[in-house]
Each structure stands twice: as C-alpha cells, then as structure tokens.
Amino acid sequence: MEITKRFHRILAIYFQLQGRSVVKAQDLADRFDVSLRTIYRDMRSLEEAGIPIYGEAGSGYSLTEGYKLPPTSFTQEEILSLAASEKLMQKFVDPNMCRHFTTAIGKIRSYLRYSDKSNIMVLEENMWMSSPSALFNEKVPDALSVLFEAIAARKIVAMAYRAVDRDEANQRHIEPVGVYHEGNFWYFLAYCHLRETYRNFRIDRIEAIKLTADSFTKAHKPLSHYLERKEHNDLVTVRIRIDREFARYLQWERSYYGFLHDEKDGDHVIMTFHSHNMEQEFARWYLRFADHATILEPPTLKDAVRQILNKIHL
Numbered sequence: 001m002e003i004t005k006r007f008h009r010i011l012a013i014y015f016q017l018q019g020r021s022v023v024k025a026q027d028l029a030d031r032f033d034v035s036l037r038t039i040y041r042d043m044r045s046l047e048e049a050g051i052p053i054y055g056e057a058g059s060g061y062s063l064t065e066g067y068k069l070p071p072t073s074f075t076q077e078e079i080l081s082l083a084a085s086e087k088l089m090q091k092f093v094d095p096n097m098c099r100h101f102t103t104a105i106g107k108i109r110s111y112l113r114y115s116d117k118s119n120i121m122v123l124e125e126n127m128w129m130s131s132p133s134a135l136f137n138e139k140v141p142d143a144l145s146v147l148f149e150a151i152a153a154r155k156i157v158a159m160a161y162r163a164v165d166r167d168e169a170n171q172r173h174i175e176p177v178g179v180y181h182e183g184n185f186w187y188f189l190a191y192c193h194l195r196e197t198y199r200n201f202r203i204d205r206i207e208a209i210k211l212t213a214d215s216f217t218k219a220h221k222p223l224s225h226y227l228e229r230k231e232h233n234d235l236v237t238v239r240i241r242i243d244r245e246f247a248r249y250l251q252w253e254r255s256y257y258g259f260l261h262d263e264k265d266g267d268h269v270i271m272t273f274h275s276h277n278m279e280q281e282f283a284r285w286y287l288r289f290a291d292h293a294t295i296l297e298p299p300t301l302k303d304a305v306r307q308i309l310n311k312i313h314l
Contacts, residue, residue, distance in 0.1 A: 009034070010042050014051065017063050024060040074112070076119065082108065083120040084127065091129040092181065096142035136186075136204055143206045147188055150176045154216045157190075160208040161201060169207045170194075175216045178223025179203075184256070189226050191218055198226060235274040238282060239296040242269050246292040257282055270296065279304040 009032050016023050016031075025039045032039075043061060047053050052064035074082075082105055089101045109117060136143060150157045157176055162169035174190035177198070181187070186203040235258070242250070247262070247269040258274040275282040283304040286293065295302050 006042070010045055013039075013042055014046060017046075017051075017053065017061060020062075022060040022062050027060075074116070076116070079112065079116045079120060080123055083123045087124070087127045087129050092186075094136050094141055094144040096145040097148070100145075137206055140206050140209055143203050143209050144179065144186060146209050146211050147176050147179055147203070150211055151178065153211075156193075156212045156214040156216065158210045158212055159206050162205050162207055164205070173212075174199075174201075175218060175220065177220045177226065180223065180227065189223060191220065235276065236278045236298065238273040238275050238278060238298065238301060240271055240273075240286065241265065241294045241296055242271060242289070243267065243292040244269050246289060247271070250289065253285070257285055283308055 012032070013023075013028060016028065025036055025043075028039045029036050043053060043055070053061055054064055055061045086102060086105050089098050093101070109120070112120075146157065149155075154175075157174050159172055159174065160169040161172050171194075173193040175193075176188055176190045179186060179188045187200055188203060189198060189200050191197070192199045238258075244264070244267050250271075254271065254273070258276065260272045260274055262269050262271045264270075273282070278298075278301055283301060286295070286301070286305060287308065290305070295305070
C-alpha cells in the first residue's frame with residue numbers, strides 16, 4: 001500500500017514538473033503532506049529513472065528545456081472535469097479568455113477516444129450556467145485577459161477606471177500584481193502610479209484598458225502577501241444570533257460576507273463572521289433578515305444599522 005501511494009505521488013510530482021517552469025520542494029511537501037526529505041528522495045527516484053531534472057538551491061526544480069513525454073491518457077473523471085471546467089469558464093471569465101480555453105480543450109479532445117467524446121457531449125447537454133454579464137463591463141469584454149497577459153509579461157496597463165464614488169472614469173497606469181474572485185465579482189490588486197501605492201480594483205468598473213510596452217518599475221511580492229495583510233488589517237469580527245428555522249435560508253449567501261462558523265443555541269444559531277465592510281455591506285445585508293436576528297457584537301454594527309434605518313423615508 002505504501003509503495004503504491006509513493007508511486008502515485010512521484011507520478012504526480014512529475015506532472016507538476018511538466019506543467020510548471022519551476023516547482024519548489026516546500027510547495028510539493030505541503031501539497032502531498034510529506035516532509036522535505038521525502039520530496040528530495042522522490043526527486044532522486046525520478047532522476048534515477050532517467051528524467052532530466054535541474055535543481056537550484058533557493059529556486060526549485062524544473063525539467064531540462066525541451067524534455068517532454070508524449071501526451072498521457074486521461075481517466076474518465078478527468079475527462080468529464082474538462083467538460084465541466086469549460087462550462088465554468090463560460091460563466092466566470094471574459095469572452096476572449098473563454099475562446100482561448102475552448103480552443104485548448106478542442107485540441108485535447110482530438111486525442112480522446114470516441115466513447116470519451118460522447119461522454120463529454122452528454123455532460124455538456126445537461127449542464128447550464130446563468131449569464132455572467134454582471135462580472136464584466138460590456139464595453140471592455142477582454143479586461144481579464146489583458147490583466148493576465150500584463151501579469152505574465154510584467155507590463156504596465158493603461159486603463160480608464162470609474163471608482164464607486166465617481167460619476168466619471170479617470171486615467172490610471174497600473175502594474176497588476178494578481179487577480180482574485182470574491183463574492184460575485186472579479187477584483188485585482190495593482191500598484192497604482194497615480195496614487196503611488198497598492199490598490200484593489202473591481203474589474204467591472206474598468207471602462208477602457210490597454211497593455212503598454214512599458215515594463216514594471218517595481219518588483220512585486222506574490223498576491224497572497226498583499227491579501228493576507230489585507231485580511232489582518234481590515235477584518236472586523238461580527239456575531240449575530242438568528243432564529244434556527246430561518247438560519248438555513250442564509251447558507252447560500254453567508255460565505256460572501258465572511259462567514260467563519262456557527263453554533264447551535266437552543267432555538268437559535270449563533271453565526272460568526274469576519275467582515276471587510278461591516279458598516280455598509282454587512283449592515284445592509286443584515287437588514288434583509290433583521291426581524292429574525294439579533295446583533296451580539298460589535299456595538300458599532302448596531303449603530304450602522306440604526307443610521308441606515310434613520311435615512312429610510314416611508
């Protein structure tokens with residue numbers, strides 16, 4: 001059993017090496033939940049099997065340039081996941097990127113057996129995704145593609161961006177660091193030359209975008225570095241008590257508002273959240289079910305709800 005497990009791990013490591021330019025030993029150890037010593041031993045096994053691996057201290061492992069094995073066979077589960085991923089791409093990425101993905105999937109399909117192609121067709125006919133129109137500005141259908149290209153090529157982007165508190169867009173030159181999906185929207189973090197600091201932007205508020213020929217002026221850390229710092233600095237802990245019978249209706253939305261966990265409390269459920277925007281976003285969401293809930297903490301959330309209620313004209 002242990003030998004079989006190790007074989008599958010070594011094979012998975014090889015596919016990681018095939019799919020990435022550089023793979024770090026620590027990332028592999030974390031992925032497979034083993035020690036660094038185990039990863040080093042697995043790498044030696046691959047080298048002994050004739051796989052030309054290049055390793056550099058502090059950088060990682062990579063395959064020698066030009067070395068590739070012929071296309072491998074796919075399991076039925078992997079093949080069906082390709083069809084599902086194409087549907088998800090249609091919903092969550094811009095039309096330009098979706099076209100590229102569809103072309104790539106088409107090339108993979110050309111290697112599949114007839115029965116596998118038939119299975120994909122059956123799955124496609126029985127999957128449906130709602131329109132993704134809210135994710136992108138219709139005037140800029142390729143915004144996500146441009147940002148991905150800029151991140152990969154380390155090129156500055158020129159864009160017209162309309163902030164939530166402005167009626168008109170202003171021109172900005174940015175250095176995109178990374179893109180992330182949160183709630184119902186795509187966001188990206190970038191160094192803004194106008195503000196001379198890092199800012200978060202929402203993709204559907206871009207009104208024009210263009211990749212320039214100018215290279216980045218700074219060396220940026222990975223996206224995770226900035227998001228982790230944002231998590232620590234901006235989060236507010238919120239606890240609310242909700243009628244137990246009503247709480248089940250919130251399970252599809254609560255993750256958008258920073259849901260952490262819940263606990264039963266007699267006829268109620270106590271939910272705990274980490275909120276990024278407590279005074280506006282969370283307070284307005286709370287009003288949708290306020291007649292079935294009580295705010296436990298913080299007191300400032302109660303004040304925010306009262307301020308909204310005082311502005312209501314009936």
